[in-house]
Amino acid sequence: ILNVEQSPQSLHVQEGDSTNFTCSFPSSNFYALHWYRWETAKSPEALFVMTLNGDEKKKGRISATLNTKEGYSYLYIKGSQPEDSATYLCALVMRFGAGTRLTVKP
């Protein structure tokens, strides 16, 4: 069974804070890791696809790193804004983690 774990389950930060959260997965037979952003009442939206150990991707204030040997990926948000409030999902081979729900307070 491919277990994809995300931590923390939820996170509350103040506007302007930087934050990060983790996606953990079995390191064997890795193919690709996906990060999604999921706003309430909307559909999940793809952020990054990461395939290589050491990969680092960036989109505006959001970036992600990948370590396939130890089986984790970090998602970082620099200078959080209220509009960053969402659930962030990671997925491996169509198996999703439970997500990290981020709330950014103004």
Added chain:
Amino acid sequence: NAGVTQTPKFQVLKTGQSMTLQCAQDMNHEYMSWYRQDPGMGLRLIHYSVGAGITDQGEVPNGYNVSRSTTEDFPLRLLSAAPSQTSVYFCASRAGEKLFFGSGTQLSVL
């Protein structure tokens, strides 16, 4: 392009009733899938299809049937709804490594 279209957006069923959740995509994607989303459990794969005429089970297939007669459509059938099927359902299609999601169907089974 409309992308991935799901209908209905909301549905209430009584235990034992049957219904079909519709999913259509106009992007000519071969891969389509159905997920359910429950609190604290993320998205769980119900069934998927890699092309017309081909379907397979995902993580939680029990109580659901699918068919794929065309590339565009991938309906999900609940033959005899149960309260445990109360959930939000998402259909998705895939191009390369990227998933495109529909807007979801909120289903309540009483």
